[in-house]
Amino acid sequence: MATVPRVTQPDSLSSLPVKGEPLLNSTVNTLRDRIMNGAYSDGMLPPQGTLCEELGVSRSVVREAMRQLQSLRLIEVSQGAPARVLPPGSAAMADSLHHFMCRTDASLTQLAEIRLPLEVEITGFAAERINAEGLLRLHIAVRRLTEAKTVEEQSDADLEFHRVLAESTGNPIFVFLLDALAELLRESRRRTIGRVGISPALAGHLAILQAIEKRDVKAARAAMGEHIRCAIRDLDPSNVIPSNR
């Protein structure tokens, strides 16, 4: 791939203490930079006591900093064991989206309105870029959907199909965004499948797969558009997203 602008982590100067800035801020920045730069590549953070000595701050500051990193989903802390670095994922984004929707009274229908263009675009790229392995995974996902016994399995197979498409774009941000949306639509989707069955989803997936195999971008986009619009129609108005995690 050609040289392309990247989101980089400039030389981390954040360690040097800034006068007037709370100690906590620089501590958070230092730890975040270390994590982003791949220090702690074994996934284990040093114990809080060690960090205190290294950074020259008290355990309160280290603890509060780690709490922030925990909410950012950069690390996971549990009592007794040292904190672990989490792999990059969509959980943080799902959190922020969830909070936003709760506080602005946005509806699931409006969320699906965002999903539509994303999935359509993903499908278009996938039709252009998918490789043999991706096609195989799509076939497997379709088969899993037909053979799934429980609603849980059906929902998983459905999600897997869309995820393979997103991965086939070669653009990780598509996967990231789709995951975040899926997280919020998860419960809703499960109930929809339980109510209307898998027929609509299966028909949609087959049409999409067929178009993709022909490398027909236009038809693939159209099929996905229809598939999503159909899913929106089937949205159960009583479905809500639970606020607890």
Next chain:
Amino acid sequence: MATVPRVTQPDSLSSLPVKGEPLLNSTVNTLRDRIMNGAYSDGMLPPQGTLCEELGVSRSVVREAMRQLQSLRLIEVSQGAPARVLPPGSAAMADSLHHFMCRTDASLTQLAEIRLPLEVEITGFAAERINAEGLLRLHIAVRRLTEAKTVEEQSDADLEFHRVLAESTGNPIFVFLLDALAELLRESRRRTIGRVGISPALAGHLAILQAIEKRDVKAARAAMGEHIRCAIRDLDPSNVIPSNR
């Protein structure tokens, strides 16, 4: 508008202490629920000491909980003054997107690949749903772009145009997502404008505005698609997003 599924905050039971769960978790949940439910509607949280008594926990716990809410961008804390509730915004999402892009080496070009379908869809909805006030604001934004002296003003006018379109969809999630993307593309856009001038942006905006005034959804979408693709072409490969906030 019809009755539609909403993201709701179910009756907050999270206050009841769960055995084995760290005190901190329930404290975070309690405070978050209170904020989401509109307690503290004056925007001011009680002092930490008061919260300690109310929740029956020590100040350490309250402080760590507030740190988490701070990283979630739900509150803002500053020394000396009590913490304030922040209005819902896209900052948290921009954070998570930023972290994800840093850790996965995603490029700005890939980010723009996501922006394309979103903006096109937004423009389509805007062409259908925009009202007189929205049209007026679009005209003003175009005029501001032509009359802007500094790169800063140009960049602002550019952003304003896209923001009005997003707001015209009536779907707050579009605004939310676009804001988060814009935050990351901000520096890049500024440099692009400084390098290639406003002519391409201005031409694009005019074409879009013209199509929207005719309520021509197809033409509006096409014009926005061309506009964004043009912006992607002009992306300066040397542009990077700074990691500090």
Next chain:
DNA sequence: GTGCACCAACATGTCATACAAGTTCGAGAA
């Protein structure tokens, strides 16, 4: 009376210490 400077009360930031509770891992028993 009006406006300013200043100070007291208050709130948060940071530190130190102590103990409770959970995890890990090796020594020793079966």
Next chain:
DNA sequence: TTCTCGAACTTGTATGACATGTTGGTGCAC
């Protein structure tokens, strides 16, 4: 060899103390 158990380590919570920043009112100067 395998299982059990406990010591050492690590995080969770509480408390008290002091530093630093903010707020609002008092009282002086004009």
